[in-house]
Amino acid sequence: MRIISTNDIEYIAMGSTVLGTGGGGDPYIGKLLAKEAIHKYGDVKLVAAEELNDDALILPIAAFGAPMILVEKLFSGEEFIKAFEMMESYLGRKIDAVMPAEAGGLNGVLPFSVAAQKQIPLVDADGMGRAFPRLEMVTFTLHGITVSPITQADEKGNRNVYHTIDNTWGETLVGATAIQMGGSCAIGCYPMSGAQVKKAAVHGIVSYAQVLGEAIIDAKEKNVNPLDSLIQKADAIKLFTGKISNITIKTEGRWNKGVCEIMGLDENQDSEMILEFQNEFLIAKKDGIPVAITPDLIVLIDAENAQPITAETIQYGTRVVVLAMKANEQWRTPAGIELGGPQKFGYEYEYVPVEELNKKK
Amino acid sequence: MRIISTNDIEYIAMGSTVLGTGGGGDPYIGKLLAKEAIHKYGDVKLVAAEELNDDALILPIAAFGAPMILVEKLFSGEEFIKAFEMMESYLGRKIDAVMPAEAGGLNGVLPFSVAAQKQIPLVDADGMGRAFPRLEMVTFTLHGITVSPITQADEKGNRNVYHTIDNTWGETLVGATAIQMGGSCAIGCYPMSGAQVKKAAVHGIVSYAQVLGEAIIDAKEKNVNPLDSLIQKADAIKLFTGKISNITIKTEGRWNKGVCEIMGLDENQDSEMILEFQNEFLIAKKDGIPVAITPDLIVLIDAENAQPITAETIQYGTRVVVLAMKANEQWRTPAGIELGGPQKFGYEYEYVPVEELNKKK
Numbered sequence: 012m013r014i015i016s017t018n019d020i021e022y023i024a025m026g027s028t029v030l031g032t033g034g035g036g037d038p039y040i041g042k043l044l045a046k047e048a049i050h051k052y053g054d055v056k057l058v059a060a061e062e063l064n065d066d067a068l069i070l071p072i073a074a075f076g077a078p079m080i081l082v083e084k085l086f087s088g089e090e091f092i093k094a095f096e097m098m099e100s101y102l103g104r105k106i107d108a109v110m111p112a113e114a115g116g117l118n119g120v121l122p123f124s125v126a127a128q129k130q131i132p133l134v135d136a137d138g139m140g141r142a143f144p145r146l147e148m149v150t151f152t153l154h155g156i157t158v159s160p161i162t163q164a165d166e167k168g169n170r171n172v173y174h175t176i177d178n179t180w181g182e183t184l185v186g187a188t189a190i191q192m193g194g195s196c197a198i199g200c201y202p203m204s205g206a207q208v209k210k211a212a213v214h215g216i217v218s219y220a221q222v223l224g225e226a227i228i229d230a231k232e233k234n235v236n237p238l239d240s241l242i243q244k245a246d247a248i249k250l251f252t253g254k255i256s257n258i259t260i261k262t263e264g265r266w267n268k269g270v271c272e273i274m275g276l277d278e279n280q281d282s283e284m285i286l287e288f289q290n291e292f293l294i295a296k297k298d299g300i301p302v303a304i305t306p307d308l309i310v311l312i313d314a315e316n317a318q319p320i321t322a323e324t325i326q327y328g329t330r331v332v333v334l335a336m337k338a339n340e341q342w343r344t345p346a347g348i349e350l351g352g353p354q355k356f357g358y359e360y361e362y363v364p365v366e367e368l369n370k371k372k
Numbered sequence: 373m374r375i376i377s378t379n380d381i382e383y384i385a386m387g388s389t390v391l392g393t394g395g396g397g398d399p400y401i402g403k404l405l406a407k408e409a410i411h412k413y414g415d416v417k418l419v420a421a422e423e424l425n426d427d428a429l430i431l432p433i434a435a436f437g438a439p440m441i442l443v444e445k446l447f448s449g450e451e452f453i454k455a456f457e458m459m460e461s462y463l464g465r466k467i468d469a470v471m472p473a474e475a476g477g478l479n480g481v482l483p484f485s486v487a488a489q490k491q492i493p494l495v496d497a498d499g500m501g502r503a504f505p506r507l508e509m510v511t512f513t514l515h516g517i518t519v520s521p522i523t524q525a526d527e528k529g530n531r532n533v534y535h536t537i538d539n540t541w542g543e544t545l546v547g548a549t550a551i552q553m554g555g556s557c558a559i560g561c562y563p564m565s566g567a568q569v570k571k572a573a574v575h576g577i578v579s580y581a582q583v584l585g586e587a588i589i590d591a592k593e594k595n596v597n598p599l600d601s602l603i604q605k606a607d608a609i610k611l612f613t614g615k616i617s618n619i620t621i622k623t624e625g626r627w628n629k630g631v632c633e634i635m636g637l638d639e640n641q642d643s644e645m646i647l648e649f650q651n652e653f654l655i656a657k658k659d660g661i662p663v664a665i666t667p668d669l670i671v672l673i674d675a676e677n678a679q680p681i682t683a684e685t686i687q688y689g690t691r692v693v694v695l696a697m698k699a700n701e702q703w704r705t706p707a708g709i710e711l712g713g714p715q716k717f718g719y720e721y722e723y724v725p726v727e728e729l730n731k732k733k
Contacts, residue, residue, distance in 0.1 A: 168537040169545065176529040184530065187548040 012062060015055045015133070017046045020120055025227055025318070026220030027119025029245065032308045033322040034267075034290035035116015035142030036074065036081035044088045045123035055123050056132040058108065060214050063205030068105070069134055070098055070202050071112035072122045075146070075163075075185060076195030077265040078290055079323045081117055086166060090197035091125050093164035098199040101160055101172055110134040110208065112149065112200060114216040115142025115291075116321070133217070138201065140213035140339035141308050144266055144290035146185060147178035148351050150341045151201045154211035161185055162199040165192040186265055194265065213339045227317050237317035238332060247310070248369050250295055250302050251284040251333040252277045258325045266290055271311070271325055273333065284333060286311065288322045293356055295333060303335035304358075306342035306351035307365040310334040335365040373423060376416045376494070378407045381481055386588055386679070387581030388480025390606065393669045394683040395628075395651035396477015396503030397435065397442035405449045406484035416484050417493040419469065421575045424566030429466070430495055431459055431563050432473035433483045436507070436524075436546060437556030438626040439651055440684045442478055447527060451558035452486050454525035459560040462521055462533055471495040471569065473510065473561060475577040476503025476652075477682070494578070499562065501574035501700035502669050505627055505651035507546060508539035509712050511702045512562050515572035522546055523560040526553040547626055555626065574700045588678050598678035599693060608671070609730050611656055611663050612645040612694040613638045619686045627651055632672070632686055634694065645694060647672065649683045654717050656694060664696035665719075667703035667712035668726040671695040696726040 015023075024038040024045075031038075049055060063069065072091055074081055099106055109122045109129070114137040126133040138149030146158060158181035161173040169192065175181045181200065189196045203211070226244040230237035242249060253273040260269035268289050275282035279297075287294045292309035295302050303309045311320045314330040341347050343364065349355065352362040376384075385403040388396070410416060424430065433452055435442055460467055470483045470490070475498040487494040499510030507519060519542035522534040530553065536542045542561065550557045564572070587605040591598035603610060614634040621630035629650050636643035646657045653670035656663050664670045672681045675691040702708050704725065710716065713723040 167541075169541055170535045171545065172533045174531045180528075180530055183552050184532065184549045187552045188545045191544045191548045 012056055012058045015057045015123065017049050019221060020045050020049065020123060022221045022224030022228060023217060024120045025224030026222065027114060027116055028319040028321065029223045029241070029310055030114050030119065030140070030220055030308065031116035031142040031291070031319070031321060032310055033288050033292040034078055034144060035113060035118060036078040037321050037324070038117050038120050040086060041074070041117040041121035044086065045120045048088070048124035048127035052127040052130060055126045057135050057217060058132040060134060060136045060208045060212055063108065063134065063208055065204060065206035067107040067205035068202060069108050069110050069205060069208050070095060070106045070199050071110045071138060072125050073112040073118045073198050073200065074121055074195060075198045076189050077262055077267060078321065079262055079267055080194030084193055084195050086197070088124055090164040090166055091121065092128060093170055094162045094197040094199040095125050095129060097162035097164065097170055097172060098160070098202060101162065102202060106131065108132040108134050110212070111137040111217065113137055113139045113142050114220055115139060119217070119220055134208060135217045136208055136212035136214050137216045138212060140216050142291050143351060146182035146200065149201065150213055151203065151211050152178045152350060153341060153346050154207070156201055156203055156207055156211055158200050160202065163188065163196050165196045190265060213341065230317070238312060241317060242334065245334065245336050247334040247336050248365060249332060250335050250369070251275065251297060252279050252314070253284060253331060255325055255327050255329045255331060258327060260323065267323055269322065271322070273331060276330065286333070289356055290322065292322065294353065294358060294360065295335065301360055302368050303365045304353050304360055304362050305356065306338040306347065308336040308338060310336060337365060373417055373419045376418045376484065378410050380582060381406050381410065381484060383582045383585030383589060384578060385481045386585035387583065388475060388477055389680040389682065390584045390671055391475050391480065391501070391581055391669065392477030392503040392652070392680070392682060393671055394649055394653040395439055395505060396474060396479060397439040398682050398685070399478050399481050401447060402435070402478040402482035405447065406481045409449070409485035409488035413488040413491060416487045418496050418578060419493040421495060421497045421569045421573055424469065424495065424569055426565060426567035428468040428566035429563060430469050430471050430566060430569050431456060431467045431560050432471045432499060433486050434473040434479045434559055434561065435482055435556060436559045437550050438623055438628060439682065440623055440628050441555030445554055445556050447558070449485055451525040451527055452482065453489055454531055455523045455558040455560040456486050456490065458523035458525065458531055458533060459521070459563060462523065463563060467492065469493045469495050471573070472498040472578065474498055474500045474503050475581055476500060480578070480581055495569060496578045497569055497573035497575050498577045499573060501577050503652050504712060507543035507561065510562065511574055512564065512572050513539045513711060514702055514707050515568070517562055517564055517568055517572055519561050521563065524549065524557050526557045551626060574702065591678070599673065602678060603695065606695065606697050608695040608697045609726060610693060611696050612636065612658060613640050613675070614645060614692060616686055616688055616690045616692060619688060621684065628684055630683065632683070634692060637691065647694070650717055651683065653683065655714065655719060655721065656696065662721055663729050664726045665714050665721055665723050666717065667699040667708060669697040669699060671697065698726060
């Protein structure tokens with residue numbers, strides 16, 4: 012157990028953007044809500060999965076919607092409290108701790124606001140170890156944990172409870188109403204026991220986000236290069252250096268889909284990189300050949316300040332570095348590849364681990 | 373109170389199709405489910421609104437979806453029981469009687485299946501006195517009764533509870549998920565007290581449907597003309613006689629929208645009638661001039677057998693008679709016209725009562 016203050020939230024938010032791999036929503040709003048709640052209600056206890064009682068009740072909390080809208084449409088913060096309280100009332104039981112469903116992007120920091128206000132711990136774990144665009148794409152699904160009941164609240168006061176027959180139906184139905192609600196809402200989902208968290212979650216991911224954030228933010232005062240520092244802490248592979256030469260993006264349902272083209276610079280002078288994304292970057296191709304494939308993480312970094320860039324904020328002409336990080340081991344199993352691999356997104360490529368794709372020849 | 377047997381269901385189903393004014397879904401499936409349940413569990417007590425205890429809990433039950441799909445996609449019947457039981461469990465209270473939300477179309481007979489299986493009475497009342505295409509278009513709304521909580525179940529096993537901020541949001545959110553569920557689902561909505569039913573519902577509508585059904589079905593054995601018999605019992609105005617000359621129909625969300633053109637015959641030899649519909653017939657125009665306007669009822673009758681025709685089954689060349697019936701008085705108030713009148717559907721016409729539009733000059 013350790014105490015998380017507003018200062019830590021800055022680092023965690025930065026690291027969450029790295030883990031967002033271009034999606035997950037910009038954490039800015041989540042950071043503000045988390046810091047405001049901590050300021051008002053006090054610091055939050057971050058507990059390791061191993062510290063949980065097996066019969067504790069843990070609730071993953073998340074903002075759910077299109078990343079583009081999550082940035083533009085403000086949350087009041089009360090939606091998340093409402094989703095939390097609906098779950099307590101529906102299950103007729105006190106919730107012992109909250110957890111991020113997704114440590115990448117907005118959802119990496121937002122649950123701190125609920126933990127602070129409810130004065131309960133936040134578990135240092137999530138269901139992705141990154142961001143993914145669909146509700147069923149969590150390691151919980153790989154362990155047979157059901158998404159339902161799902162509680163849903165919007166800023167207008169609508170509040171619903173879903174009991175879906177499987178986790179994909181959770182995405183389908185909550186996705187349909189989220190669009191009607193203006194593109195975003197708060198959800199409580201995958202309520203589970205401490206024992207289930209220990210078995211099914213990606214452990215230590217909040218602390219890992221903080222380590223990545225520190226690597227970037229503290230580099231200057233430590234007189235080290237922030238990009239080198241991030242690459243080292245993330246055990247990342249540097250895929251490409253270049254300049255954004257084209258960007259196409261469209262909103263389809265609750266997804267931002269698009270292609271980002273990067274013209275090579277320096278050591279990649281005569282090459283081109285293409286990043287394809289559906290909220291998150293899913294495929295990185297160098298001169299037509301895949302060099303990183305989902306579920307491995309593809310991270311776009313602004314070369315000026317070493318900060319991660321989300322897909323919806325990519326700007327023509329920006330100098331960038333593309334990094335790749337290994338996905339959590341759970342995603343690299345056959346079931347994990349089926350749930351979060353390239354074919355799940357309609358690509359014909361087979362998944363090959365990023366370190367094999369980039370083996371020095 | 374009177375007892376409803378399978379024989380009565382035939383009449384009520386026929387009358388419900390008249391009250392469906394072209395929408396509400398063909399009652400065929402509802403009739404089968406109701407008859408099967410009565411056969412298995414026994415006859416159903418039909419009670420008048422006045423007979424209810426003021427503090428009784430009454431649940432309107434309905435099939436919700438696109439009429440075209442309600443005809444093609446079969447219900448198991450269990451969805452309705454599930455929606456009923458979810459409401460009991462959610463409210464923590466036994467439901468004393470069910471009621472049709474809408475006496476027009478499928479929903480006029482379907483609730484009998486729940487009443488039979490649950491061995492509780494069905495209230496001789498509804499929230500429309502006809503069919504309407506949106507969940508908030510009920511007389512209950514005119515009395516400030518809220519649609520929430522709404523329970524929703526589909527044949528796959530998904531089951532949700534909605535708490536929306538107003539009745540229009542009920543339509544929006546349940547409509548969005550119903551489409552995802554394949555276009556139809558079962559709902560429990562507008563749970564209300566006996567006192568509220570007495571004040572807000574359209575009374576006696578199930579018995580009225582039966583009277584209309586008898587007028588058509590029993591005419592032959594009484595040696596009377598079924599059309600004349602229906603016109604008399606419905607206090608209907610005969611608007612037009614003709615032959616279907618064109619029909620355009622498209623599905624938009626959960627609505628069938630379209631236009632039906634009728635070429636005049638006999639006394640209407642040189643005239644043309646246009647019926648515009650959004651599930652239900654909303655405007656009847658004779659040679660370009662409105663002669664019946666929602667919320668008044670427009671009923672398309674097959675001239676061969678005097679049976680009502682639903683919009684999705686209109687066929688080129690059919691000889692038809694168009695009737696109009698006065699809407700319930702609640703729909704003819706300023707608030708009623710605002711909720712169910714022509715401008716609610718995007719027409720620029722002002723509502724004028726059908727008897728004024730067709731005054732003998």
